[in-house]
Amino acid sequence: MDTALPRDSAALTYRDAVEADVPALVPLIDSAYRGDASRTGWTNEADILEGQRTDPESIRAVITAPCSTLLVVERDGEVIACCQLEHRGEAAYFGMFAVRPELQGTGFGRRILAEAERTARERWGVREMHMTVISVREELIAWYERRGYRRTGKMSPFPYGEERVGIPQRDDLAFELLVKDL
Template sequence: MLDSLQFTPATPADVPALVALVNSAYRGDESRKGWTTEADLLEGIRTDADSLHEMLQTPTVTILKCTDAEEQLLGCVYLEKKAETLYLGMLSVKPGLQAQGIGKQLLQAGEAYAQQQHCQTVTMTVISVRHELIAWYERRSYRLTGATEPFPTSTKFGIPNQKLLFVVMEKSLSLTA
């Protein structure tokens, strides 16, 4: 299956499927089928259609989707160009398909996109108590910068069950590849 994956930019027509995918990967009982769940940390949704439509209308933003040979949505990743840095977020894989290499390929596709955009660094924020996720990124050459960011106080995309904080991670890219 991994050799037939396709990575293409999402369009507004993809929004309903993206909302379902992202929310199932991070929140609620469905998310517990995978290892990326935030269900014990946050209640509520991870994203909504209005937010995704707004993202897709932003010129510096691409949501890269991952589909199989039958064009079924398996994953996605949010990419935002900020000068010579690419911010990567919302890396999502269907819960039942996690730990099969799709997330790794999505991450690599995001990094390739960063290089195409002439970015030298990829940055991201990760909830500080997500130790297994931080370790996963570290195995892929991302490093903690020492910087932190507050977790949003708006409950639009989740109600924290505890005090949360983001850590900032980054990876330098070789532009000679």
């Protein structure tokens, strides 16, 4: 296991999001995935999707859903990242992972992913972590593979026509299921 600290090894705190966090979380998630701000980081969807990544209603739904949480990550009292965890039987689903673009590539993502896996194991006793990644995002999939996730080849369709998840710039998008034994 890679235990190296990020170049900026300031203490991170983790907590479950509350509705009062929604105004900070929507722009954080959008900036990590879409638009010019996302290009500051290494893992964005700006070339394959335009438009919003999320909206306040979607964030509230994750926060208030049973067996679900949006884990908020703070450094010095400022929200710098988040990720969704959802209990699904013997597995947990990991999604909506966002790190402020200027902090991507510093090691925070690796630390936050490890904490999310630990949280899911301890909170729900799950044996696996599942996630879906847009299949054309090879660099991101490779990053997850280096952290123990494996490609399953199980694909699900991209929701073309649902602008609330973005406006596709290509016609070959699909989600691939990645799995890691915890």
